[in-house]
Amino acid sequence: MDELISITKSKREKKELSPDQEAKWTDWKWQVKNAVTTLEQVEEILGIEFSVEEKDKLSHTIEHFPMSITPYYLSLVDTEDYKHDPVFKQAFANMRELDVADHDMLDPLGEDKDSPVLGITHRYPDRVLFHVSNVCAMYCRHCTRKRKVGDKDFIPKKEQLEKGLEYIKNTPVVRDVLLSGGDPFLLSDEMIDWLLGELEKIEHVEVVRIGTRTPVVLPFRITDNLIEVLKRHGVLWLNTHFNHPKEITKDSKAALKKLAFAGIPLGNQSVLLAGVNDCPIIMKKLVHKLTQNRVRPYYLYQCDLSEGLEHFRTSVGKGIEIMESLRGHTSGFAVPTYVIDAPGGGGKIPVMPNYLISWSDHKVILRNYEGVITTYQEPEHYSGGNCDLHCLECDLQHVLKIKGEDEQTTGVASLLSDFDDRITLTPGEEDMDDDR
Numbered sequence: 001m002d003e004l005i006s007i008t009k010s011k012r013e014k015k016e017l018s019p020d021q022e023a024k025w026t027d028w029k030w031q032v033k034n035a036v037t038t039l040e041q042v043e044e045i046l047g048i049e050f051s052v053e054e055k056d057k058l059s060h061t062i063e064h065f066p067m068s069i070t071p072y073y074l075s076l077v078d079t080e081d082y083k084h085d086p087v088f089k090q091a092f093a094n095m096r097e098l099d100v101a102d103h104d105m106l107d108p109l110g111e112d113k114d115s116p117v118l119g120i121t122h123r124y125p126d127r128v129l130f131h132v133s134n135v136c137a138m139y140c141r142h143c144t145r146k147r148k149v150g151d152k153d154f155i156p157k158k159e160q161l162e163k164g165l166e167y168i169k170n171t172p173v174v175r176d177v178l179l180s181g182g183d184p185f186l187l188s189d190e191m192i193d194w195l196l197g198e199l200e201k202i203e204h205v206e207v208v209r210i211g212t213r214t215p216v217v218l219p220f221r222i223t224d225n226l227i228e229v230l231k232r233h234g235v236l237w238l239n240t241h242f243n244h245p246k247e248i249t250k251d252s253k254a255a256l257k258k259l260a261f262a263g264i265p266l267g268n269q270s271v272l273l274a275g276v277n278d279c280p281i282i283m284k285k286l287v288h289k290l291t292q293n294r295v296r297p298y299y300l301y302q303c304d305l306s307e308g309l310e311h312f313r314t315s316v317g318k319g320i321e322i323m324e325s326l327r328g329h330t331s332g333f334a335v336p337t338y339v340i341d342a343p344g345g346g347g348k349i350p351v352m353p354n355y356l357i358s359w360s361d362h363k364v365i366l367r368n369y370e371g372v373i374t375t376y377q378e379p380e381h382y383s384g385g386n387c388d389l390h391c392l393e394c395d396l397q398h399v400l401k402i403k404g405e406d407e408q409t410t411g412v413a414s415l416l417s418d419f420d421d422r423i424t425l426t427p428g429e430e431d432m433d434d435d436r
């Protein structure tokens, strides 16, 4: 039996490893090099057997959407009931991935359309998404960028990253850079060091964010050396991607602790997935475990319309039901924002139960999580509303050097403003373009 299989089997069965084997197991490069990519390996490691027919369909699926699972993540699967295991479902190919529904899209979020240079998606006014790696430790079956998974042509080289950096350098409105991928933490420490250093040199970049699933699928990536690299640079935020309480293990806790102790604020983005976490009880357990490990739930995503994800999609109602079960029932900072990333590239749209029931010219009617209906009296005299953008004459104190310096208001906010005469927003007109 080869080493990968014997080590992973022992781990799954919670057996002691020899010091040499343990050293391999906890070496992230060993984990990446030994990522499980075939049906036969999965059968051997989990001690299960697929039928000939299953195997046939599954091989078709992974020909189309490749499979790659870190031995660590695979070792978390409960073999007694693997078909319902949340780890197995996120990692292992499902024949239903090949059922393309009518409304499925290759690039539902319009990321390629909003891309000024390869690797950059610039959709919001002040921030960009920078795809710095197309490689992942594990290929999540629910990946919204499934179209690119395993696409070896898109492994950005340094020159490629330099083009992205150049764009950011030449675009002063960008104050927030979100490093994503693929997984940025699959880059080498040296590359990460270089990239963060380059971003730090750009004066208008105020914060850098990293989106990585390594704390979940490859916790050993969070090495002491990586922490030293991260600590060397400017303000860094990190979002990870736990979907189920089962993923919070001793190893992932250790990784999160190291990151938090390095002073990096941690957030989590979950995806609502049918058969994995579409349950208020599971979600509550997840957000509790996250906050116990210094991670603030940030977003809960409605599953995108990417090809191959139909079997993972839930109704939006399920998401709202989950939000209803969290708000008020648990710590406010444990409640994520539930969002639908608008198909076609409209960005993230928050959705939630209605708390504002009705209003008149002097009262608003609200309901709380228990169903108590209450009234809030508006102030009798409030004149803060009229703004003509003469900030230099305004009594509110803010640091503003030039009139209107950063006071651009676009989108629906501009309809609310007093200084903009427009009464409608028409798609395709100037205002839409300003949003970029």
Ligand SMILES: *Cc1c(COP(=O)(O)O)cnc(C)c1O
Binding pocket: 121, 122, 123, 124, 127, 128, 129, 178, 348
């Ligand atoms: C999600 C996303 C961001 C970041 O959005 P926040 O709401 O600020 O977290 C930026 N750009 C793109 C294209 C995104 O999809």
